[in-house]
Amino acid sequence: MGFQSKIVPEEILCVEDLTVRFGGFKAIDCLNFRMDRGELRVVIGPNGAGKTTLLDVITGKVRPSAGRVVFQARDQAPRDIRSLPEQTIARLGIGRKFQTPNIFKSSTVLDNLILSLRSARGVWSTLASAFKRNGTHRIHEILHTIGLGARAYHLAGSLAHGEKQWLELGMLMAQDPELLLIDEPVAGMTPRESERTGELLMSMARKHTLLVIDHDMTFVRQIARTVTVLHEGKTLCQGTVQEVQRDPKVIQVYLGQDRQADAAGKATASSLR
Amino acid sequence: MTKDAANAPNLTPVLPSSRVSVPRLILVFLFLAALFIPGQYYANNKYWLPLYSKYMALALFALSVDLVWGYTGLLSLGQGLYFGLGAYAVGYSLKLQQAARVADKPLLAAPDMALPDFMDYCRLPEVPVWIRPLIDIRLALTLAILLPLLISTLFGLVTFRLRIKGVFFALITQALVLAVYTLVVNQQPYTGGVVGMTYLAKLELFGHKFVMTDMYYLITTILVICFLGCALLMRSKFGKIITAIRDNENRVLALGYNTAMYKTFIFALAGALAGLSGALFVSAYGTCGPDSLGIAWSIEAVIWVAAGGRGTLVGAILGAVLVNLANTYFNDKYTNAWPIILGSLFIGVVLFLPDGIMGGLRTLGRLSMKTFGRLRLPRAGQSVAGRKHEASVLPDTQRPPPAQPSQVPNIQALVTDPKGP
Numbered sequence: 001m002g003f004q005s006k007i008v009p010e011e012i013l014c015v016e017d018l019t020v021r022f023g024g025f026k027a028i029d030c031l032n033f034r035m036d037r038g039e040l041r042v043v044i045g046p047n048g049a050g051k052t053t054l055l056d057v058i059t060g061k062v063r064p065s066a067g068r069v070v071f072q073a074r075d076q077a078p079r080d081i082r083s084l085p086e087q088t089i090a091r092l093g094i095g096r097k098f099q100t101p102n103i104f105k106s107s108t109v110l111d112n113l114i115l116s117l118r119s120a121r122g123v124w125s126t127l128a129s130a131f132k133r134n135g136t137h138r139i140h141e142i143l144h145t146i147g148l149g150a151r152a153y154h155l156a157g158s159l160a161h162g163e164k165q166w167l168e169l170g171m172l173m174a175q176d177p178e179l180l181l182i183d184e185p186v187a188g189m190t191p192r193e194s195e196r197t198g199e200l201l202m203s204m205a206r207k208h209t210l211l212v213i214d215h216d217m218t219f220v221r222q223i224a225r226t227v228t229v230l231h232e233g234k235t236l237c238q239g240t241v242q243e244v245q246r247d248p249k250v251i252q253v254y255l256g257q258d259r260q261a262d263a264a265g266k267a268t269a270s271s272l273r
Numbered sequence: 274m275t276k277d278a279a280n281a282p283n284l285t286p287v288l289p290s291s292r293v294s295v296p297r298l299i300l301v302f303l304f305l306a307a308l309f310i311p312g313q314y315y316a317n318n319k320y321w322l323p324l325y326s327k328y329m330a331l332a333l334f335a336l337s338v339d340l341v342w343g344y345t346g347l348l349s350l351g352q353g354l355y356f357g358l359g360a361y362a363v364g365y366s367l368k369l370q371q372a373a374r375v376a377d378k379p380l381l382a383a384p385d386m387a388l389p390d391f392m393d394y395c396r397l398p399e400v401p402v403w404i405r406p407l408i409d410i411r412l413a414l415t416l417a418i419l420l421p422l423l424i425s426t427l428f429g430l431v432t433f434r435l436r437i438k439g440v441f442f443a444l445i446t447q448a449l450v451l452a453v454y455t456l457v458v459n460q461q462p463y464t465g466g467v468v469g470m471t472y473l474a475k476l477e478l479f480g481h482k483f484v485m486t487d488m489y490y491l492i493t494t495i496l497v498i499c500f501l502g503c504a505l506l507m508r509s510k511f512g513k514i515i516t517a518i519r520d521n522e523n524r525v526l527a528l529g530y531n532t533a534m535y536k537t538f539i540f541a542l543a544g545a546l547a548g549l550s551g552a553l554f555v556s557a558y559g560t561c562g563p564d565s566l567g568i569a570w571s572i573e574a575v576i577w578v579a580a581g582g583r584g585t586l587v588g589a590i591l592g593a594v595l596v597n598l599a600n601t602y603f604n605d606k607y608t609n610a611w612p613i614i615l616g617s618l619f620i621g622v623v624l625f626l627p628d629g630i631m632g633g634l635r636t637l638g639r640l641s642m643k644t645f646g647r648l649r650l651p652r653a654g655q656s657v658a659g660r661k662h663e664a665s666v667l668p669d670t671q672r673p674p675p676a677q678p679s680q681v682p683n684i685q686a687l688v689t690d691p692k693g694p
Contacts (some may be wrong), residue, residue: 115517
């Protein structure tokens with residue numbers, strides 16, 4: 001695996017007894033979830049398991065009905081971010097890649113990255129920054145890493161789907177948050193593209209903490225060390241890819257109850273070799 | 274971008290955040306210079322020159338609408354409110370001056386200052402205290418900018434922090450302008466009611482009376498200065514954030530920008546511009562009525578911008594001037610046809626020219642470049658490099674072998690697949 005976790009694990013995110021209700025429906029039901037600094041965690045689960053809702057809560061887009069979300073930025077005291085506005089949470093050091101590419105389509109690739117670059121975010125400091133130019137070197141690096149160097153001056157809206165996904169990852173790199181929440185990064189990508197995305201993510205995991213949501217098991221196997229399975233807003237199980245795929249509860253959730261768990265378990269195990 | 278640079282394995286050198294295209298710059302400066310032509314051409318024409326002065330003031334108003342709607346994507350159907358505030362501030366001033374001249378009194382705020390005709394008709398005993406100081410044109414002009422600035426800031430703070438957007442924002446701005454219209458029309462003793470204030474004095478600043486060509490050049494110069502200011506602002510990082518908010522506000526929020534403050538800033542700036550344009554309009558037109566506070570007026574301004582080209586400053590000016598020229602022309606010939614023509618124009622623009630005149634010109638330019646030219650427009654879309662660049666995502670040594678076809682794409686298929694590899 002391409003990433004190294006710290007020797008002494010330090011908690012960066014702690015979700016306690018989290019519940020999110022939409023009307024009568026519980027999207028997340030008393031969920032407990034922890035992540036250590038430097039970890040690359042993959043969260044999987046069937047549709048409606050509450051994966052995206054979990055990200056919405058962490059980024060402040062959705063307010064939870066109960067529970068706590070504690071984020072510990074480097075060199076800062078742990079802080080409950082449950083009721084902070086989105087932009088404040090982002091500034092604390094949580095970045096997010098949305099499920100569909102969320103880029104600024106009528107700006108150039110370069111401008112997309114420049115706007116993401118770590119800098120003061122206020123109106124007045126932005127107005128003053130018209131006279132400064134810094135971070136060019138970093139932008140060069142990122143453009144190279146995501147392979148869009150030749151398209152720096154193209155409108156982001158004219159990129160292909162996979163390139164848009166990479167651009168958004170590049171924007172996250174420019175933002176340089178401590179915790180990255182990444183929602184389905186390889187959706188709609190060719191196997192080749194998703195391989196590269198996996199490597200990109202693993203290279204990012206060296207410096208950051210990553211929480212990745214995905215369905216694509218080929219991809220999950222490529223990048224994951226620890227996998228958390230969500231089901232109906234709760235943690236079903238957690239472990240390595242192999243452990244999770246052998247877990248009878250997981251198989252049952254994905255298959256329904258009328259199948260033979262054993263047979264499927266064998267198939268799973270053999271496909272992993 | 275040359276073909277060699279694009280095909281090179283390393284990235285092309287990237288320095289400026291946006292490239293300045295020299296031909297485009299020249300075109301813009303030619304356009305701005307052309308705005309001064311009517312001042313020469315119609316120098317002694319008492320019909321057309323005041324009309325063009327009016328158009329230039331309205332072009333400034335279109336800039337204001339364009340900042341809010343074109344660049345930030347906030348459809349404000351109430352910019353007329355800020356225009357009206359500026360218009361009335363200067364309207365009062367010029368009316369008081371005119372009354373003072375007729376009564377042969379000094380241009381000073383005093384309890385016994387000359388009563389303007391509309392107050393006299395309504396049996397107002399004296400000029401209300403809050404209107405008196407406005408006789409000083411410098412104060413009136415300052416207020417014409419500051420008052421809209423203040424009100425739009427407050428309005429922006431409230432609505433944008435409450436995350437009101439889209440149709441709801443449009444409706445609230447419209448409701449506000451309608452409320453103020455009703456207020457102004459019903460307070461005839463203080464505002465002149467439906468008629469407003471007529472026979473205004475000429476604008477006199479720094480001991481110089483602005484009439485005819487002077488007036489035209491004054492307004493056009495202010496317009497050009499505002500244009501350049503807006504152009505600089507929109508090319509700066511601030512402008513890029515503003516357009517980014519239009520494209521994808523969630524993304525901007527997730528990057529840590531407080532979008533409500535950015536929107537408030539641009540809305541306040543647009544309010545101030547609208548106030549200034551209202552002030553200039555009244556000085557040029559010589560009449561100040563509640564029309565500008567009507568709903569139709571605010572919507573019409575949106576149509577000018579749509580026709581000229583949303584999100585381009587040149588387009589806003591072009592749209593305002595051309596549509597108003599058409600208005601004058603058709604009002605002469607077929608008095609009642611204008612609303613129908615305006616409506617059809619809007620539908621036509623939405624259907625056939627979604628980016629307005631500027632969008633049409635850009636397409637035309639691109640086509641002619643393709644046909645005749647060696648030069649390509651910088652934003653012509655597809656790159657010469659095609660898909661080559663994908664190869665540079667990772668160096669070759671790090672690249673894994675291509676995915677095996679036997680690998681199963683998702684867990685569901687994985688677990689249910691009876692055969693396995």
